[in-house]
Amino acid sequence: MKNKCGFTLLEVVLSLFILVGAVSIFSSLQFKSVMRVLKGREDIDRIFLIKKDLYELFLNYPKKDKPVVDKLENPEVKITTELLDINKRSKLADFKEQIKIIKSDGEWKSGPSQNHLKMVGFILIPEEVKEKQKKG
Numbered sequence: 001m002k003n004k005c006g007f008t009l010l011e012v013v014l015s016l017f018i019l020v021g022a023v024s025i026f027s028s029l030q031f032k033s034v035m036r037v038l039k040g041r042e043d044i045d046r047i048f049l050i051k052k053d054l055y056e057l058f059l060n061y062p063k064k065d066k067p068v069v070d071k072l073e074n075p076e077v078k079i080t081t082e083l084l085d086i087n088k089r090s091k092l093a094d095f096k097e098q099i100k101i102i103k104s105d106g107e108w109k110s111g112p113s114q115n116h117l118k119m120v121g122f123i124l125i126p127e128e129v130k131e132k133q134k135k136g
């Protein structure tokens with residue numbers, strides 16, 4: 001009488017195949033989640049830079065109404081910030097003398113895709129600028 005203890009070669013190969021398949025599925029999911037986290041961090045960094053540029057213009061009222069273009073190299077971002085007048089047909093047209101629209105556009109390349117972000121806010125026109133506009 002033979003004593004059969006152990007697995008056959010077919011059983012070992014089949015169990016290894018199942019194990020390798022499960023590990024490869026979990027590792028690809030882990031890789032995708034790590035890549036998504038890194039892309040999210042990259043996007044948050046770019047958003048922070050665009051907000052920073054918007055707030056700098058907000059705090060330091062520009063002398064001219066020309067767009068301010070900042071090109072950063074590390075990380076590579078192009079930020080265009082400008083002051084806009086309120087549209088005459090807008091419900092805010094009554095406040096045209098007191099406020100302006102401030103808009104920042106940010107563009108950056110992330111892998112194969114080009115990302116674009118717009119931020120808009122309002123800025124109060126300082127009193128000395130209002131007086132200069134009335135005089136000139």
